[in-house]
Amino acid sequence: MGFEGEVWRLMRQEYLLGEIVIDEADFPWLNGRFVPTPTFEEVKPWFDESLALLEAEEYERFDDSYDRIADTLSLVAPSGPVAEFLLHISDARAWFRWSDEPFDEV
Numbered sequence: 145m146g147f148e149g150e151v152w153r154l155m156r157q158e159y160l161l162g163e164i165v166i167d168e169a170d171f172p173w174l175n176g177r178f179v180p181t182p183t184f185e186e187v188k189p190w191f192d193e194s195l196a197l198l199e200a201e202e203y204e205r206f207d208d209s210y211d212r213i214a215d216t217l218s219l220v221a222p223s224g225p226v227a228e229f230l231l232h233i234s235d236a237r238a239w240f241r242w243s244d245e246p247f248d249e250v
Contacts, residue, residue, distance in 0.1 A: 147174055152240075153220040154231070159183050161217065164238045178238040187217065191233040198232075 147169040154161040162180040169175075180188075190213050197206040210230070219229040219242060231240040 150222050152176070152222070154184075154238075155218045155220055155225075156183070156187065156216060161187060162233075162238075164240070172241040173239055174241070175237065175239040178233050178236055187213070188233075191231075195232055195234055 147166045150166045152164040152166065152174075154164065160181050161184040162178055164174075164176040164178050166174050166176040190209070194206055194209045194213065197203075197209055213231065214228070219226050219231060219240065221242070226242040227244050228246045229240055229242040231238060
């Protein structure tokens with residue numbers, strides 16, 4: 145797939161929080177180098193918390209924690225905003241999956 149080299153943007157309303165430069169595509173997951181802006185520091189604890197809960201296999205708490213990310217931030221593909229996404233950020237790496245349609249509720 146032709147994702148490598150693309151730049152995806154993480155936004156909070158009109159504010160750019162960072163860019164993800166895709167360097168690996170293992171569909172449905174894309175991975176890349178995360179280049180934060182200073183504004184990202186405001187939401188970085190959200191990503192730290194959600195990843196810690198996921199690694200601890202505390203899935204219900206992860207869902208609640210991640211809702212704050214999904215409800216407040218947007219992920220913008222080169223072609224425009226995506227409807228839904230699951231994004232993890234740790235240090236200078238980001239990995240995510242997305243959909244042009246909302247994910248099915250389980």
